[in-house]
Amino acid sequence: MTIPRGARGAAPRHDDRRRSFPQVASREAPDGRFAATWWGNAWVEALEDTALDPARLARGRAYAGRGHVDAITVTPGRVVAYVHGSRPRPYRTEIRMRTLGDDGWERFLDEATARPDHIAALLDKDVPHALEAVTGLLPAPGDLVPDCSCPDDGYPCKHAAALCYQAARLLDEDPFVLFLMRGRGEQELLAELTRRNAALSAAETTAAAPPMPTVPARAVFDAAERAGLPLPPPLPPPDRPGRPAVFPPDPDAPDPLALDLLASEAAARAHVFLTTGHDPVAALTPWQDAVRLAAAHPGSGLTASTRALYRDLAYALDRTPTDLARAVAAWRQGGAAGLAVLEEPWDPPAGPFDRARPALLAADFPAFRPWRNRLSTESLQLRLGRDGLWYGYESDAGREDWWPRGAPDHDPVGALTDLLGR
Structure with a gap:
């Protein structure tokens, strides 16, 4: 094995x-x-x-x-x-x-968690002037x-x-x-902001709504059964997924940011299943699901948390972070169909593929070399997906290092035009 x-x-x-x-x-x-x-x-x-x-x-x-x-x-x-x-x-x-000393960081964290818009700004890679005024960052x-x-x-x-x-x-x-x-560090700060924000929210909730008396559910069901009463209808599903639990940092525990991501994904998946009866993730392979998770994470591999996520997901599936980054680009380009275009060359039937080269020449694009479902120059490539869409790719001239670029299109000229930004 x-x-x-x-x-x-x-x-x-x-x-x-x-x-x-x-x-x-x-x-x-x-x-x-x-x-x-x-x-x-x-x-x-x-x-x-x-x-x-x-x-x-x-x-x-x-x-x-x-x-x-x-x-x-x-x-x-x-x-x-x-x-x-x-x-x-x-x-x-x-x-x-x-x-900054501990006192300076305490002022920063207190000011940041005092206002939800400050936390939102930090997550959007913005620094409110108020935080600088308080801490002298x-x-x-x-x-x-x-x-x-x-x-x-x-x-x-x-x-x-x-x-x-x-x-x-x-x-x-x-x-x-x-x-x-x-x-x-970034993860250290985000974990502490998450902990303080959750503690503040819990305190506000407790102060606003005193605990209600409870009755064991089994006792209610037994009483209803003895009285011959029907069970009440199920509650309507919530409008949106619930917020995940707060995971405090622990050097011997998994990364709290990774746990938060997985918990958020599980909540969203459960909400879709509850409201539609369909699980959109169930048919995915472990590799497809890892690519989907990484593609849903904000950023493009530039932040420390995103780089750690790419590394851990890739190693768990015996892939490299570069493999994962390329697959994420394909997923963001076209979802599962875009990932299939990246990884599965195939032989398309005659028709749209054969008409693509004359259409590109008529639009003053250079001559493309065909191979299976791909048309290539030294640095540009179009791939025909099984969904009938054309997907654009780019590579440095002379290298077989193709990366997904642009939006897919039913028209090869349209896909190439979007790729080149014309």
């Missing part, structure tokens, strides 16, 4: 207080500023207000824009990366800042301490300035990076 990879040995434990990010793509905010969010620009301002040499800042900004900053690693109080300069060997560069001038292995003694040197500018782009993408810089 083949033992799944996840059963042969424990998957590596996720370190919630250490995150690494690949090179950040260059971009400009619509208003010409370097960052796109108010907190990202506040980070930049803390750097620029401290700098002693505007010329070094300008060169650092240019370095950031030209992709001179390699992968960035963030841990509490420290941001580290290798930055390429004029010499062949890159310089090790870091930015240090103080972490963002650095003030002088809070950022640069250090670099280069010989330049500028404060900061252009390499440290480039790293600081790129860090602002990380904060744009995910404000939980800022929280990590200040000392708390």
Whole structure:
């Protein structure tokens, strides 16, 4: 018997207080500023207000824009990366800042859980101004301490300035990076926010509605049976699935965020079955269900919690996280039919497939090579699904590394046009 990879040995434990990010793509905010969010620009301002040499800042900004900053690693109080300069060997560069103490985090958590819109904003990767005003999360001038292995003694040197500018782009993408810089990991914070929010909701419910007297159900049924009374009709199903239980963090227990996801999925599945009598998940294989779960999770594999989910689901089914990420893209493109298009080449009958190539040529698209249900160029591909839809794929030229892109369409020209964004 083949033992799944996840059963042969424990998957590596996720370190919630250490995150690494690949090179950040260059971009400009619509208003010409370097960052796109108010907190990202506040980070930049803390750097620029401290700098002693505007010329070094300008060169650092240019370095950031030209992709001179390699992968960035963030841990509490420290941001580290290798930055390429004029010499062949890159310089090790870091930015240090103080972490928040326990009192600061208590103020942050109290303020965040006091208002439901604050929690909703954080889950949407937004930082309310009120949280910053209470806790001082963002650095003030002088809070950022640069250090670099280069010989330049500028404060900061252009390499440290480039790293600081790129860090602002990380904060744009995910404000939980800022929280990590200040000392708390994403899963740690979310678990504590969930616990406090549940405790607050329970206290409000208890205060608003005193407990009602209860009667054992068996006693009611026995009395009704003795009296010859019919049982009352069942209660109507609720309008929406119930909220899952709260799972406090425990180092020896499963990941609370994963448990919360599974509990939410179970509640939604039970609600559909209760209201329709149909279980939409029952026919799925374990692999299809894992892809469905990952596709339903917010994000695209970028946050720490999503990366951990992808890793654990993939290892449990003897797949790689890349396999799962590609399958999730196919599921989001077309559900179970999209996943089948990704994984199952087939021989379509003559008709729509044979008419597709002349239609593409007539629309001024390049010539496509046919193979089974696929039409390919060096970097573009269309796949005909068994549902009669055309699904778009892309790959780097010269590589067989196809990824689902765009929306499926009954017309191959329409599917390719959507893929290219025309």
